[in-house]
Amino acid sequence: MKKVLFLISILATMAFAGEIMETTSVVIAPSSEIVITGKTNVNSFNCQYNVLELKEPIPVHFKRYNNGKLVFENTILTLESAAFDCGGPGINSDFNKLLKSKTYPEVIIELKEIGKHPKDSKLINALINLEIAGxxxxxxxxVKLEGSETLNIEGVLSLNIRDFDLDPPKKALGIIVVKEVIDISFHLKAKEYVKY
Structure with a gap:
């Protein structure tokens, strides 16, 4: 009888796995990096985000599932478009025109899920919603995850800017053209926020 009750309690626990929403907050360390890398038909460029803009703790809401998956709700990283530095006023202005920053001043990254990578046990798969120019x-x-107290999060997302109805800018009477595919590199150091 005890074995049956034990089995029922395990099954009940499994049945409700994922039903409980867990909540915490994280802070992003100033040593973190977010870089957008692009290429033209002549050279390449890097636009680095000023991580000091990420002062406020980021609320994280998630449910755990038995298969190791975490499903998130309202877990959002907001980046101010004007806080990217591409190396000079001219290219910064071009970058903000590309992102339509006057109309859409924020790039919004919403974490939806993380789960096991199908081929590499050292990696996880991250599902995000990325909002650019509305x-x-x-x-x-x-994504590579390491650490316990401080979590190191590394990954590179490649995307085509035309997916966001963005037109690659042209310079020097159209001789220099920005290529459509850009990389967003993340190297975030996140720590759980503890309010004293």
């Missing part, structure tokens, strides 16, 4: 697209890409 258009939202879903992406799944591999």
């Amino acid at each position: 258009i939202t697209k879903a992406y799944t890409f591999p």
Whole structure:
């Protein structure tokens, strides 16, 4: 009888796995990096985000599932478009025109799910919604996670700017053209926020 009750309690626990929403907050360390890398037909460029803009703790809401998946709700990283530095006033202005920053001043990254990577046990798959210039697209890409107290999160998301109805800018009478595919590189150091 005890074995039966034990089995029922396990099944009941499994049945309700994922039903409980867990909540915490994280802070992003100033040593973190978010970089957008692009190429032209002549050279390449890097636009680095000023991580000091990420002062406030980021609320994280998630449910755990038995298969190791975490499903998130309202877990959002908001980046001010004007806080990207591409190396000079001219290219910064071009970058903000590309992102339509006057109309859409924020790039919004919403974490939706993380789960096991099908081929590499050292990686996880992250599903995000990315909003640029008022258009939202879903992406799944591999991410490396390390650490316990401070979580190191590394990944590179490649995307085509035309997916967001953005036109690659041209310079020098059209001789220099920005290529459509850009990379967003994340190297975030996140720590649980503890309010004293």
